[in-house]
Amino acid sequence: MTPAAAIVGDWGTSNLRLFLCSEDGAALASKAGPGAAAVDQPYPWLLSTLVSDWQRDHGELPIVLCGMVGSSIGWTQVPYVPCPASAGQIAARCVTIEGGRVCIVPGLSCTNRLDAPDVMRGEETQILGALQLEPPLRKGRRLLCLPGTHTKWVAINDGVVSDFLTAPTGELYSLLTRHSVLVSDARSAPGPATGADDAAFARGLEQVRLVPSADLLQRLFQCRSRRLIGELASADVPAFLSGLLIGSDAHSALRLMAHGTAGSVHIVGTEQLALLYARALQAFGASPESIDGEAAARAGLMHIYRSQAASRDPS
Amino acid sequence: MTPAAAIVGDWGTSNLRLFLCSEDGAALASKAGPGAAAVDQPYPWLLSTLVSDWQRDHGELPIVLCGMVGSSIGWTQVPYVPCPASAGQIAARCVTIEGGRVCIVPGLSCTNRLDAPDVMRGEETQILGALQLEPPLRKGRRLLCLPGTHTKWVAINDGVVSDFLTAPTGELYSLLTRHSVLVSDARSAPGPATGADDAAFARGLEQVRLVPSADLLQRLFQCRSRRLIGELASADVPAFLSGLLIGSDAHSALRLMAHGTAGSVHIVGTEQLALLYARALQAFGASPESIDGEAAARAGLMHIYRSQAASRDPS
Numbered sequence: 001m002t003p004a005a006a007i008v009g010d011w012g013t014s015n016l017r018l019f020l021c022s023e024d025g026a027a028l029a030s031k032a033g034p035g036a037a038a039v040d041q042p043y044p045w046l047l048s049t050l051v052s053d054w055q056r057d058h059g060e061l062p063i064v065l066c067g068m069v070g071s072s073i074g075w076t077q078v079p080y081v082p083c084p085a086s087a088g089q090i091a092a093r094c095v096t097i098e099g100g101r102v103c104i105v106p107g108l109s110c111t112n113r114l115d116a117p118d119v120m121r122g123e124e125t126q127i128l129g130a131l132q133l134e135p136p137l138r139k140g141r142r143l144l145c146l147p148g149t150h151t152k153w154v155a156i157n158d159g160v161v162s163d164f165l166t167a168p169t170g171e172l173y174s175l176l177t178r179h180s181v182l183v184s185d186a187r188s189a190p191g192p193a194t195g196a197d198d199a200a201f202a203r204g205l206e207q208v209r210l211v212p213s214a215d216l217l218q219r220l221f222q223c224r225s226r227r228l229i230g231e232l233a234s235a236d237v238p239a240f241l242s243g244l245l246i247g248s249d250a251h252s253a254l255r256l257m258a259h260g261t262a263g264s265v266h267i268v269g270t271e272q273l274a275l276l277y278a279r280a281l282q283a284f285g286a287s288p289e290s291i292d293g294e295a296a297a298r299a300g301l302m303h304i305y306r307s308q309a310a311s312r313d314p315s
Numbered sequence: 316m317t318p319a320a321a322i323v324g325d326w327g328t329s330n331l332r333l334f335l336c337s338e339d340g341a342a343l344a345s346k347a348g349p350g351a352a353a354v355d356q357p358y359p360w361l362l363s364t365l366v367s368d369w370q371r372d373h374g375e376l377p378i379v380l381c382g383m384v385g386s387s388i389g390w391t392q393v394p395y396v397p398c399p400a401s402a403g404q405i406a407a408r409c410v411t412i413e414g415g416r417v418c419i420v421p422g423l424s425c426t427n428r429l430d431a432p433d434v435m436r437g438e439e440t441q442i443l444g445a446l447q448l449e450p451p452l453r454k455g456r457r458l459l460c461l462p463g464t465h466t467k468w469v470a471i472n473d474g475v476v477s478d479f480l481t482a483p484t485g486e487l488y489s490l491l492t493r494h495s496v497l498v499s500d501a502r503s504a505p506g507p508a509t510g511a512d513d514a515a516f517a518r519g520l521e522q523v524r525l526v527p528s529a530d531l532l533q534r535l536f537q538c539r540s541r542r543l544i545g546e547l548a549s550a551d552v553p554a555f556l557s558g559l560l561i562g563s564d565a566h567s568a569l570r571l572m573a574h575g576t577a578g579s580v581h582i583v584g585t586e587q588l589a590l591l592y593a594r595a596l597q598a599f600g601a602s603p604e605s606i607d608g609e610a611a612a613r614a615g616l617m618h619i620y621r622s623q624a625a626s627r628d629p630s
């Protein structure tokens with residue numbers, strides 16, 4: 001049996017994913033738990049219950065967690081690290097609790113390209129992981145896209161997170177498909193558009209490309225008007241909306257954040273969202289590459305684990 | 316007693332406003348009824364019940380209705396009049412039912428400045444009324460703004476509606492304040508921002524002015540980030556959001572629609588929304604003027620009534 005070295009977890013608002021990892025970062029086992037918003041018992045008790053079998057089989061292991069577990073709704077509040085932030089600075093600002101057994105990764109804050117404050121919690125660990133998994137990302141100017149409920153566009157300069165920009169693209173998709181009269185007939189559609197090969201998604205992207213100076217706000221009504229005049233089937237409205245949203249997001253992000261990156265964008269996320277963002281980025285002339293989001297989170301957490309181990313044992 | 320000439324009504328999705336009017340358009344009485352989405356009995360029966368006392372006191376009067384009553388969820392479906400559309404063309408395409416006693420005003424369709432289909436039902440009558448109430452609007456290039464759930468920006472050329480653009484600004488405000496984690500703590504806030512003198516509304520406008528090339532999608536997260544870092548009080552989030560939304564709407568509409576209008580914009584709506592849009596338009600260098608939305612609807616309906624009477628009796 002490969003010896004286990006650490007337990008690491010991405011503890012977001014809605015989900016907890018825990019991994020039992022070997023020293024080289026391979027996942028030996030995994031399990032799910034409640035998101036930070038759903039935790040209704042003391043964190044120490046909940047976590048020790050969740051990992052008790054692993055601890056029983058492998059001894060007491062260090063635990064590294066990232067995400068909303070370090071926020072005001074989490075276990076303990078870990079201050080944001082302001083950008084520009086290097087991997088070393090993030091590791092140095094981790095907070096250890098439970099007598100040093102549990103380490104929580106801080107989120108990042110920045111002033112974004114709209115001259116507004118911006119924050120992330122959890123994505124910084126995926127970024128660290130992406131830099132581990134793809135060493136060339138540590139050189140030069142890079143643009144990362146972490147799609148999701150709140151999509152993050154991240155500018156990296158020689159391996160340092162210089163700034164980032166958040167767009168609530170996934171949340172708007174969810175709100176509009178569930179509650180808006182713009183999408184009404186198609187309201188029962190589950191989740192995001194079901195595939196990147198969807199022609200309605202491409203039509204949404206095309207609308208953004210046609211009039212790039214318009215604002216999303218003035219594109220949305222097409223979901224209704226095209227349906228009313230019979231140009232768009234009700235069943236196609238969610239995919240068309242997804243094209244409008246992801247297209248608006250990608251187009252605007254490239255305009256604001258792509259300087260100096262030669263059009264290359266690394267997408268860190270689930271396969272389904274990565275495919276949709278890749279299509280949008282390609283439609284606007286960028287060159288997307290994908291990195292699996294869960295693998296990136298695990299690699300980032302293990303990078304923090306190794307940094308912590310090194311700082312405890314500098315020999 | 317001033318003799319009554321007609322019964323006119325603006326029958327939208329959510330509300331019905333009926334007026335008993337004299338020949339010169341003065342409202343002698345008014346009453347409310349269910350919106351088209353809430354009608355659960357035959358329209359002829361419902362309307363005759365609603366107006367039976369007026370008909371009893373004033374005899375059988377002609378009835379003119381506009382709005383969703385002419386849509387697929389209404390009484391009878393009245394085809395859209397394609398733009399460019401003059402007042403005469405709109406009057407000529409009214410549909411009379413119930414043996415000529417009830418006249419329903421058609422909506423308008425157009426290809427908007429995003430090269431996309433756009434539609435309205437009800438607002439065309441407010442536009443006709445605005446042209447009656449403000450005769451100078453019938454000359455030259457004019458831009459009208461009809462704010463609401465789905466705000467309409469309308470280009471008029473020598474009294475003819477040339478095209479228009481819809482932004483679901485009010486609907487997004489309502490969805491985000493009720494359902495979004497971006498506004499969470501302030502979720503209980505009722506309705507739109509409570510006043511045009513709200514400093515948080517001005518801050519939202521300022522964010523649009525600072526980076527006009529950004530998209531609304533990338534401005535929205537500030538509702539959350541500014542609150543998380545303590546820059547914005549929870550209670551101020553709805554007004555700040557309103558500033559972001561109305562600011563994005565007004566800024567983008569001016570860019571797309573204001574050519575040749577010398578910066579003059581006539582707002583046709585309720586006093587509260589007109590004040591907010593006026594502040595946004597002023598912030599971006601335009602000169603707003605206001606026309607009461609209910610008065611405009613009544614003037615438009617009475618214009619249609621007189622057109623119908625004239626076409627029946629051309630002497």
